[in-house]
Amino acid sequence: MKRGVASLARAAGLIFLGHWAVAFAQAPPPKALTTAEVLAASKADDWRALDPADTLFLDLAAGRVVIELSRVHAPQHVAAIKTLARARYWDGLAINRLQDNFVAQWGDPDNKKPLPKLGPMPPEFSRPIAPDLPFSALPDADGWAKQVGFTQGMAAARSSSEQWLVHCYGALGVGRDNEPDSGLGNELYVVIGQSPRQLDGNVAVVGKVWRGMELLASLPRGTAGGLGLYEKVEQRVPIRSLRLASDVPASERTNLEVLREDREIFARFVESRRNRRDGWYVRPAGHIDVCNVAVPVREVPATRP
Amino acid sequence: MKRGVASLARAAGLIFLGHWAVAFAQAPPPKALTTAEVLAASKADDWRALDPADTLFLDLAAGRVVIELSRVHAPQHVAAIKTLARARYWDGLAINRLQDNFVAQWGDPDNKKPLPKLGPMPPEFSRPIAPDLPFSALPDADGWAKQVGFTQGMAAARSSSEQWLVHCYGALGVGRDNEPDSGLGNELYVVIGQSPRQLDGNVAVVGKVWRGMELLASLPRGTAGGLGLYEKVEQRVPIRSLRLASDVPASERTNLEVLREDREIFARFVESRRNRRDGWYVRPAGHIDVCNVAVPVREVPATRP
Numbered sequence: 163m164k165r166g167v168a169s170l171a172r173a174a175g176l177i178f179l180g181h182w183a184v185a186f187a188q189a190p191p192p193k194a195l196t197t198a199e200v201l202a203a204s205k206a207d208d209w210r211a212l213d214p215a216d217t218l219f220l221d222l223a224a225g226r227v228v229i230e231l232s233r234v235h236a237p238q239h240v241a242a243i244k245t246l247a248r249a250r251y252w253d254g255l256a257i258n259r260l261q262d263n264f265v266a267q268w269g270d271p272d273n274k275k276p277l278p279k280l281g282p283m284p285p286e287f288s289r290p291i292a293p294d295l296p297f298s299a300l301p302d303a304d305g306w307a308k309q310v311g312f313t314q315g316m317a318a319a320r321s322s323s324e325q326w327l328v329h330c331y332g333a334l335g336v337g338r339d340n341e342p343d344s345g346l347g348n349e350l351y352v353v354i355g356q357s358p359r360q361l362d363g364n365v366a367v368v369g370k371v372w373r374g375m376e377l378l379a380s381l382p383r384g385t386a387g388g389l390g391l392y393e394k395v396e397q398r399v400p401i402r403s404l405r406l407a408s409d410v411p412a413s414e415r416t417n418l419e420v421l422r423e424d425r426e427i428f429a430r431f432v433e434s435r436r437n438r439r440d441g442w443y444v445r446p447a448g449h450i451d452v453c454n455v456a457v458p459v460r461e462v463p464a465t466r467p
Numbered sequence: 468m469k470r471g472v473a474s475l476a477r478a479a480g481l482i483f484l485g486h487w488a489v490a491f492a493q494a495p496p497p498k499a500l501t502t503a504e505v506l507a508a509s510k511a512d513d514w515r516a517l518d519p520a521d522t523l524f525l526d527l528a529a530g531r532v533v534i535e536l537s538r539v540h541a542p543q544h545v546a547a548i549k550t551l552a553r554a555r556y557w558d559g560l561a562i563n564r565l566q567d568n569f570v571a572q573w574g575d576p577d578n579k580k581p582l583p584k585l586g587p588m589p590p591e592f593s594r595p596i597a598p599d600l601p602f603s604a605l606p607d608a609d610g611w612a613k614q615v616g617f618t619q620g621m622a623a624a625r626s627s628s629e630q631w632l633v634h635c636y637g638a639l640g641v642g643r644d645n646e647p648d649s650g651l652g653n654e655l656y657v658v659i660g661q662s663p664r665q666l667d668g669n670v671a672v673v674g675k676v677w678r679g680m681e682l683l684a685s686l687p688r689g690t691a692g693g694l695g696l697y698e699k700v701e702q703r704v705p706i707r708s709l710r711l712a713s714d715v716p717a718s719e720r721t722n723l724e725v726l727r728e729d730r731e732i733f734a735r736f737v738e739s740r741r742n743r744r745d746g747w748y749v750r751p752a753g754h755i756d757v758c759n760v761a762v763p764v765r766e767v768p769a770t771r772p
Binding site for chain 2: 260262263287302303304305306330331340342355356357358359360362363364375376379380381382383435436438441442443444445446447448449450451453454456
């Protein structure tokens with residue numbers, strides 16, 4: 163039976179280990195491992211549980227989208243988003259924009275909900291590098307930034323002095339008007355297509371979708387204004403609720419763990435994506451883009467109280 | 468009213484031209500133009516009409532997907548695909564795979580349709596560079612290839628000796644099994660997410676979707692096998708017909724023109740995307756990825772017979 167391109171996602175196949183399959187007296191040379199082999203060897207503390215105090219549950223009729231916020235990159239925007247979630251600001255509002263290969267966006271385009279005082283808000287498009295600011299560099303070159311890597315499982319970039327979260331698939335950003343300080347956090351978007359890296363440094367990226375991207379990316383596209391806005395109010399996709407995980411009863415939470423980028427295993431994982439080792443590939447790529455690294459995530463049972 | 472991230476897609480705003488807005492005796496220095504300004508100045512012959520003999524109409528209940536094939540990159544696969552389209556091979560089959568942030572794929576997973584003799588088929592993953600092989604280089608560096616650019620409006624890459632079409636959003640590829648020569652052209656996929664460039668050189672890219680990507684990218688994702696296959700046959704998305712445009716009556720055709728990459732205007736267009744000039748941006752990116760260049764396409768009235 164033809165599996166077609168399907169085969170390329172099979173990660174569990176055996177590989178030919180050649181002469182490395184003998185014992186070594188010294189440290190063995192690195193073996194080329196598939197992603198499944200790398201992850202099968204992970205230890206419990208290679209994974210980090212999302213902190214419920216920094217996690218949002220966006221509940222739609224179709225299911226739940228789990229989003230993590232980054233306090234270190236956008237503290238004031240994140241604080242505003244938490245304030246709005248606690249006020250149930252978005253409940254009953256809707257996703258009103260779906261622009262193909264670009265963003266899904268929600269907010270209050272009709273200004274029908276009273277907005278708590280949130281501003282003035284600094285742009286928070288990037289922040290200064292500091293000794294305690296986590297960043298695990300990717301060795302691969304990037305066209306937009308001096309260096310790229312990961313922080314908190316999120317794709318990030320650095321200049322010589324600044325660090326920022328970058329616009330990869332699933333990045334959560336704060337919509338704004340033309341004035342750089344006009345994004346308050348009440349209008350949010352998620353990248354659903356090819357990484358629009360031209361937005362980097364122009365807008366605050368404040369988090370990442372860890373689960374449920376398929377619920378956003380499969381929504382019908384809007385056709386209004388060349389912006390993917392839905393033509394009619396009834397096309398909008400209602401938000402049942404958008405809550406902080408810590409405000410949701412433990413029994414109703416989705417508990418996720420993500421692979422830590424500050425563990426040795428992470429480099430092995432990235433290498434398994436950079437140069438694929440299953441039987442389908444004839445030519446390893448030798449390079450990976452920061453937005454092509456889908457950081458592993460897994461659901462776990464509720465943690466004990 | 469807050470327009471949020473919406474504003475970034477407005478390309479028609481006026482820009483401050485400063486002292487360039489005076490007349491010059493010599494050739495004027497390049498002005499920074501928005502995309503809308505660049506395209507507004509295009510001439511008729513800056514556009515190329517798709518050749519109906521190389522164009523496919525994939526008709527779904529939701530609408531039409533228009534695909535162009537590249538004879539120069541994959542002549543034998545393209546010939547096979549045309550043979551299959553003429554035999555109406557795909558009509559009544561279905562899209563059976565939707566893997567989020569990866570591909571939409573169609574074919575005959577149940578092997579219920581007799582397949583004409585198509586093989587043996589060479590891999591056609593790349594082809595030698597030749598003097599008559601069109602390629603307009605992008606000046607921007609690429610992580611995967613020595614050089615990237617465009618040919619026939621499609622994103623392409625070059626090594627010192629070979630050229631190939633790359634996996635950007637909307638690229639059409641030929642599914643294959645583990646054997647490199649096992650892709651016959653009856654199983655096709657379209658990229659619907661972040662460019663999976665690791666596939667480059669591993670599979671034949673044979674064309675590009677010019678219109679209707681939103682119809683593929685908004686389909687429900689499949690959940691089977693970790694591959695996005697639909698669990699149930701009834702979830703599959705029926706193909707009403709997949710025909711060569713030249714086999715469709717002229718009155719029923721969708722006639723598209725695309726901006727030519729071998730015209731001077733193309734570099735100006737790319738620059739308007741590399742460094743955005745509308746009022747929303749505070750920081751031009753200074754770089755563009757070949758997969759971030761959405762080559763302009765427009766619908767035109769039917770050409771005279």
